[in-house]
Amino acid sequence: MSWADTVQIAIYLGALLLCVKPLGSYMAWIYEGRWSCGLERWIYRAAGVKEALAMSWKCYARAFLFFNAAGFAAVYAMLRIQQFLPWNPQSFPAVDAHTAFNIAASFVSNTNWQSYGGESTLGYFVQMAGLAVQNFVSAASGMAVMAALARGLGSQGTKSIGNFWVDLVRSTLYILLPLSVLLTVILMSQGVIQNLNPYVTMAETGQVLPMGPAASQVAIKQLGTNGGGFFNTNSAHPFENPTPFSNFAECLALLLIPAALCHTFGCLVKDRRQGVALLATMLVIFLPLLLLTVHAEQGNMEGKEVRFGTTSSALWAVATTAASNGAVNSMHDSYTPLGELAPFFLMQCGEVVFGGVGSGVYGLIVFAVIAVFLAGLMVGRTPEFLGKKIEAFEMQMASIAILVPPLCVLLGTAITVVSPMGLSGLQDRGAHGFSEILYAFTSMANNNGSAFAGYGANTPLVNIAGGLAMLMARFWVALAVLGIAGSLAQKKIIPAGAGTLPTHTPLFVGILAGTVVIVGALAFIPALALGPIVEVLR
Amino acid sequence: MMAAFRMLLVLTVLTGILFPLSMVGVARLCFPAKAEGSxxxxxxxxxxxxxxxxxxxxxxxxxxxxxxxxxxxxxxxxxxxxxxxxxxxxxxxxxxxxxxxxxxxxxxxxxxxxxxxxxxxxxxxxxxxxxxxxxxxxxxxxxxxxxxxxxxxxxxxxxxxxxxxxxxxxxxxxxxxxxxxxxxx
Incomplete structure (x- = not known):
C-alpha cells in the first residue's frame, strides 16, 4: 500500500466516524418523537392510520408485514404491466414472471440482488415508482424494527414497542429523504445523469447511450443499504459514478446510516456506551478484512475502473459487503482468491458488521443476546442484557434469527449445484464455479445483493429459490427480533449488581466479535473450503 | 391491510414521483449539461x-x-x-x-x-x-x-x-x- 492509499482510507474512516455522533443523535431525536411537521400528520391522515396507537409486538409485526406485502404486490404488478406504464421511452416489454418475482422479493427485502440489467430491462416509471420507493421504505422498515427493539430494551412493564407507521414515516421523511436530496445534488454536480430523455443514438458510430433519472436512485440505493444499480454495472458505470469524489460520497453514504445507528441505539437505551461498544465491535472485524482486501487487490485491474484504481475499489468492496448494501464499483467476480474472501465472510457473518440500515444493529443485538448467554453459561448465572433477563423465549427467537440465513444459503447452494438449470449459468467450472453459486446465495440470503456477475442467475430456479431465500432471511429474522422486543418490553429492568456482565467494555466487545466470527465460521467454513479456500491454495 | 396500501400509495407519490421529478427539475436548473449525460x-x-x-x-x-x-x-x-x-x-x-x-x-x-x-x-x-x-x-x-x-x-x-x-x-x-x-x- 502506498502513502496515497493510506491517506485515502484514513480520510474515509475519519469522515465516517465524524458523522456518527451528530447523525446518530439526530436520528435518536427523531425516534423519540421530539419533532413533527404538518406533512407528517397529513401523511397519517391520507393513509388512514392512527399515529397515537401504541402497538404490541404482534400488532407492530402485522403492520410491518402487511406494508411489505403491499410493496411486494405493487412492484410485481408494475413489472408485469410495464409496457402500459408512462416514462418507458425504450418501450421495454413486461418482465418474465420468475424474474419479476425475484426483483420484487429483492427490493422489498432490502437486498437488491439483480438478475437483470437495468438499462436493457426497465423503464423509468418502474425504476422510480417501483424500485426507488422500495429503496426508501425497505430501509425505513429496517430502521423501524431497530427503533422498536431499542424501545423494548429501554422500557419496562409495557406491552407496547411503538407504532410501526410512525417509525416508518419518520425514518423516510426526516432521515432518508433529506439525506437523499443532499447526495443527489452532490452526485449531479459530479456528472451523474438525472433526466427523463429517451436513449441517445450517436451520429457517427450508431452507439446508443442510455439515459434516465439515475442520480436520485443512486443516492437512496447507497444511503438505504439497498445497492440496486440503475445500470447493469452499478456504480462502476460512469453515469452512476463518474469521478473519484462521487465515488467517495457514494462510499461514505454506504456506511453512514448503519454506523450512526449504533449511536442512535445507545441514545435510545439511554446508555451511549452501548452504542460505542457496538461500533467498536463492527470496526474490530471490519478493519483487518479491509487491509487484507486492499493488499490482495494491488495490481489487479481486471473489472476495475482507472478513475478509482485498486484501493478505492477494494475499500468499496469491503464496505458494501460489510453493510448489506451490495452496490459495486468493481466486479467482485474478477477479484483475486484472497481478495474475494473478505466479501464472502462479511456477508456470512449475517450482515451485522455495519449491516443493513436498522437490520445491522438489530442483528448485532441478537448476537449480543447470544454472547451474554454464552458468557452466562460459563459462570453459571442467568444472562442479562441491559438489565433485562434473557430467558428461553429470547434465546429461541435469537437462535431462529441467527440460523435462518445460513440455512437459506446452504440449502439454496446445495439445490442449485445439483440441478442442471442451476449449473447452466456458470461461467467457470471447478472451485470458482462453486464460489459463484455460493456467492449468489450468500448474497441473497443475507440481503446483500452484490454478485459474482459471471454467474447467469436469471433462470427460473435461481430466481425463485433466491427470491424465497431473500424473503425468509429478511422477514423471519425481523419477526424474531420484534418478538424479542415485545418480550423484553414487559420485563423489569434489574439494576446492575456485582455479578452483572457489563456490555460496554473492551472485554464484551471481544466476546461479541468472537461470537459473530465463530458462528459465521462454524456455519460456512465447510462451504468456503470447497470454493474460495481451494482457489487461494491453488 | 387497506392502511398498508394507502400508506404505500402516499409514500410512492412522495419518494417515487415527487422526489425524482423535483431532482430532474433541479438538474435542469443547475446542471443541465451534466444531468443529460455530458x-x-x-x-x-x-x-x-x-x-x-x-x-x-x-x-x-x-x-x-x-x-x-x-x-x-x-x-x-x-x-x-x-x-x-x-x-x-x-x-x-x-x-x-x-x-x-x-x-x-x-x-x-x-x-x-x-x-x-x-x-x-x-x-x-x-x-x-x-x-x-x-x-x-x-x-x-x-x-x-x-x-x-x-x-x-x-x-x-x-x-x-x-x-x-x-x-x-x-x-x-x-x-x-x-x-x-x-x-x-
Whole structure:
C-alpha cells in the first residue's frame, strides 16, 4: 500500500466516524418523537392510520408485514404491466414472471440482488415508482424494527414497542429523504445523469447511450443499504459514478446510516456506551478484512475502473459487503482468491458488521443476546442484557434469527449445484464455479445483493429459490427480533449488581466479535473450503 | 391491510414521483449539461459523452482499455465487465492476445505494458487510461502521425487529471478527449 492509499482510507474512516455522533443523535431525536411537521400528520391522515396507537409486538409485526406485502404486490404488478406504464421511452416489454418475482422479493427485502440489467430491462416509471420507493421504505422498515427493539430494551412493564407507521414515516421523511436530496445534488454536480430523455443514438458510430433519472436512485440505493444499480454495472458505470469524489460520497453514504445507528441505539437505551461498544465491535472485524482486501487487490485491474484504481475499489468492496448494501464499483467476480474472501465472510457473518440500515444493529443485538448467554453459561448465572433477563423465549427467537440465513444459503447452494438449470449459468467450472453459486446465495440470503456477475442467475430456479431465500432471511429474522422486543418490553429492568456482565467494555466487545466470527465460521467454513479456500491454495 | 396500501400509495407519490421529478427539475436548473449525460456535439450532432468511453482501434489513435461489453466493445447500451477471475484461463489468453496486438502495432516498443491496457474495466465503458498507458502508446502514435514525441508528451501531461482534490482516486487521461485534440492539431 502506498502513502496515497493510506491517506485515502484514513480520510474515509475519519469522515465516517465524524458523522456518527451528530447523525446518530439526530436520528435518536427523531425516534423519540421530539419533532413533527404538518406533512407528517397529513401523511397519517391520507393513509388512514392512527399515529397515537401504541402497538404490541404482534400488532407492530402485522403492520410491518402487511406494508411489505403491499410493496411486494405493487412492484410485481408494475413489472408485469410495464409496457402500459408512462416514462418507458425504450418501450421495454413486461418482465418474465420468475424474474419479476425475484426483483420484487429483492427490493422489498432490502437486498437488491439483480438478475437483470437495468438499462436493457426497465423503464423509468418502474425504476422510480417501483424500485426507488422500495429503496426508501425497505430501509425505513429496517430502521423501524431497530427503533422498536431499542424501545423494548429501554422500557419496562409495557406491552407496547411503538407504532410501526410512525417509525416508518419518520425514518423516510426526516432521515432518508433529506439525506437523499443532499447526495443527489452532490452526485449531479459530479456528472451523474438525472433526466427523463429517451436513449441517445450517436451520429457517427450508431452507439446508443442510455439515459434516465439515475442520480436520485443512486443516492437512496447507497444511503438505504439497498445497492440496486440503475445500470447493469452499478456504480462502476460512469453515469452512476463518474469521478473519484462521487465515488467517495457514494462510499461514505454506504456506511453512514448503519454506523450512526449504533449511536442512535445507545441514545435510545439511554446508555451511549452501548452504542460505542457496538461500533467498536463492527470496526474490530471490519478493519483487518479491509487491509487484507486492499493488499490482495494491488495490481489487479481486471473489472476495475482507472478513475478509482485498486484501493478505492477494494475499500468499496469491503464496505458494501460489510453493510448489506451490495452496490459495486468493481466486479467482485474478477477479484483475486484472497481478495474475494473478505466479501464472502462479511456477508456470512449475517450482515451485522455495519449491516443493513436498522437490520445491522438489530442483528448485532441478537448476537449480543447470544454472547451474554454464552458468557452466562460459563459462570453459571442467568444472562442479562441491559438489565433485562434473557430467558428461553429470547434465546429461541435469537437462535431462529441467527440460523435462518445460513440455512437459506446452504440449502439454496446445495439445490442449485445439483440441478442442471442451476449449473447452466456458470461461467467457470471447478472451485470458482462453486464460489459463484455460493456467492449468489450468500448474497441473497443475507440481503446483500452484490454478485459474482459471471454467474447467469436469471433462470427460473435461481430466481425463485433466491427470491424465497431473500424473503425468509429478511422477514423471519425481523419477526424474531420484534418478538424479542415485545418480550423484553414487559420485563423489569434489574439494576446492575456485582455479578452483572457489563456490555460496554473492551472485554464484551471481544466476546461479541468472537461470537459473530465463530458462528459465521462454524456455519460456512465447510462451504468456503470447497470454493474460495481451494482457489487461494491453488 | 387497506392502511398498508394507502400508506404505500402516499409514500410512492412522495419518494417515487415527487422526489425524482423535483431532482430532474433541479438538474435542469443547475446542471443541465451534466444531468443529460455530458454530451459532446460536433456540427450539431451528438458524437459521444465525455463520461463514456469509445472504441478506437486505429493505431494512429490512443487506444482505450479493453472492453468486455457484448456484442461489440464499448457498447454503452449494455454495460458489462468480463467477470473473469485471475485464475481463469480465458483471462490469461485474452491478456496475451492484447499484449500481442499492442506489440504488433508498435514492434520497437520494449517498455513494460501498463496493466490497465491489458485488463477490461468493470463497466466496459471506462473513458480513461492511466497516464502510464498514454505515455506507453505515445511512440506509436508519434511515429504513425509523424509528430515529435515531445509534443505528444506535452499533450498527455496537459490532459492528465490528477487525483481529485489531490487525494481521491487515481490520475487518469480521457482517451476520447486526447484523440480529439490529436486530430485538431
Amino acid at each position: 454530451l459532446m456535439e460536433r456540427a450539431g450532432r451528438v458524437v459521444g459523452s465525455a463520461m463514456i468511453g469509445r472504441q478506437f482501434d486505429d493505431p494512429k489513435y490512443f487506444w482505450p482499455r479493453p472492453s468486455a461489453t457484448s456484442p461489440f466493445p464499448y457498447n454503452a447500451a449494455s454495460s458489462s465487465g468480463s467477470n473473469l477471475g485471475p485464475l481463469n484461463a480465458d483471462l490469461g489468453a485474452a491478456m496475451a492476445a492484447r499484449k500481442i496486438a499492442l506489440l504488433r502495432a508498435d514492434p520497437g516498443n520494449r517498455a513494460a505494458i501498463p496493466i490497465d491496457l491489458l485488463t477490461a474495466s468493470g463497466s466496459g465503458l471506462d473513458p480513461h487510461i492511466s497516464p502510464d498507458a498514454a505515455y506507453y502508446q505515445a511512440p506509436r502514435v508519434a511515429r504513425i502521425r509523424g509528430v515529435p514525441l515531445a509534443r505528444l508528451h506535452a499533450l498527455i501531461a496537459n490532459r492528465t487529471e490528477g487525483r481529485q482534490f489531490s487525494v481521491l482516486g487515481e490520475a487518469r487521461v480521457n482517451v476520447a478527449e486526447l484523440n480529439r485534440l490529436l486530430d485538431a492539431q
